[in-house]
Amino acid sequence: MRTHVHALTDSIYGADVQLLVGAKPCLTSWLTRHGYPPDDEEASADGKTIELVHPTRGAVWIVWLPPDVALSTIAHECVHLAAEVLRDRDVVLTRDSEEAYAYYVSAMFEQMRAALHPTRRPSPRRRRRRRRRRDAA
Numbered sequence: 001m002r003t004h005v006h007a008l009t010d011s012i013y014g015a016d017v018q019l020l021v022g023a024k025p026c027l028t029s030w031l032t033r034h035g036y037p038p039d040d041e042e043a044s045a046d047g048k049t050i051e052l053v054h055p056t057r058g059a060v061w062i063v064w065l066p067p068d069v070a071l072s073t074i075a076h077e078c079v080h081l082a083a084e085v086l087r088d089r090d091v092v093l094t095r096d097s098e099e100a101y102a103y104y105v106s107a108m109f110e111q112m113r114a115a116l117h118p119t120r121r122p123s124p125r126r127r128r129r130r131r132r133r134r135d136a137a
């Protein structure tokens, strides 16, 4: 199975977040291909979030998820990602910053969910056609 890489948009902190979707060994092979040491814990994990320091891009966060991932695992990795990115940006988790964490988790969760489980919404034209058919009945 091919590995798909999705660049996620972080318009708040401008973090470079890459979502890797692929079968289990894809994280290690991606790391090796990009000159990083392998991740030893990958074999036992259902998903993984790691922070890397790229020679030219600086900090890059890599989230690996298998294609058949459960929503709960996406949520789990989003919490790790939020903790790492906000810690990096000196946003300490307190009662006052809690909303920033929650907002970041939901923004990243939505992008990951969309990348992994694209909703098959009918196109506007098909929706119109379906409505017309229903009204005619």
Ligand SMILES: [Zn+2]
Pocket: 076, 080
């Ligand atoms: Zn974890």
